[in-house]
């Protein structure tokens with residue numbers, strides 16, 4: 001479904017990604033591990049067109065997309081839920097969710113997805129008319145995920161969805177991701193601080209270090225890898 005081929009991304013003179021290749025097959029949940037500054041967010045930004053590569057290709061459903069503007073990439077079904085709970089603070093919860101569905105024409109299908117999101121995230125329904133700026137951090141994160149779902153993703157890229165959340169809310173977010181994965185025909189690329197959980201839920205994973213892919217394997221094998229255990233699982 002997605003194929004990233006030997007991409008380089010730079011910020012000025014600094015090289016953030018160097019010859020990075022990865023792929024996701026339809027229906028897979030793949031995780032991307034790496035320490036702070038490894039280039040994880042940059043990779044998601046590259047795929048979603050926010051930060052195009054200076055070299056290499058990204059191919060989605062058989063077509064090159066690395067030169068497309070980000071709104072065209074969204075239209076193809078690649079939805080990026082960025083780090084840091086990006087919601088529109090002055091809009092209500094419902095308006096934020098509607099923003100996700102902005103480009104969709106089939107109102108019935110949108111309504112259905114809205115119901116799915118509310119069933120998945122009942123807290124959002126309880127706060128439907130609350131302005132997003134007054135939500136707690138965890139609620140705002142849920143809203144960001146909900147908005148992503150309303151955009152009808154084929155590929156959903158989640159950047160550190162559990163960052164900064166208390167354990168209960170974090171587990172809640174994990175359960176939600178698992179449920180999206182199981183109940184919807186959505187492929188997921190997950191960047192997650194909690195490597196232990198990410199490797200459990202993901203079919204496969206990549207380890208990014210200093211802008212390069214260092215390891216690539218099944219979740220199970222990565223969890224058993226001594227380097228991964230030392231660097232990311234705290235053994």
Ligand SMILES: Nc1ncnc2c1ncn2[C@@H]1O[C@H](COP(=O)(O)OP(=O)(O)OP(=O)(O)O)[C@@H](O)[C@H]1O
Pocket residue numbers: 011014016034035036037038039040041042043083
């Ligand atoms: N807009 C920018 N301008 C300059 N350098 C940047 C910019 N954004 C990121 N970088 C640099 O690129 C490198 C990769 O950053 P990136 O945000 O992709 O890392 P990350 O793996 O997501 O880290 P974290 O786990 O802290 O979120 C870092 O060295 C960072 O300082």
Ligand SMILES: [Mg+2]
Pocket residue numbers: 040041042083159
């Ligand atoms: Mg990041």
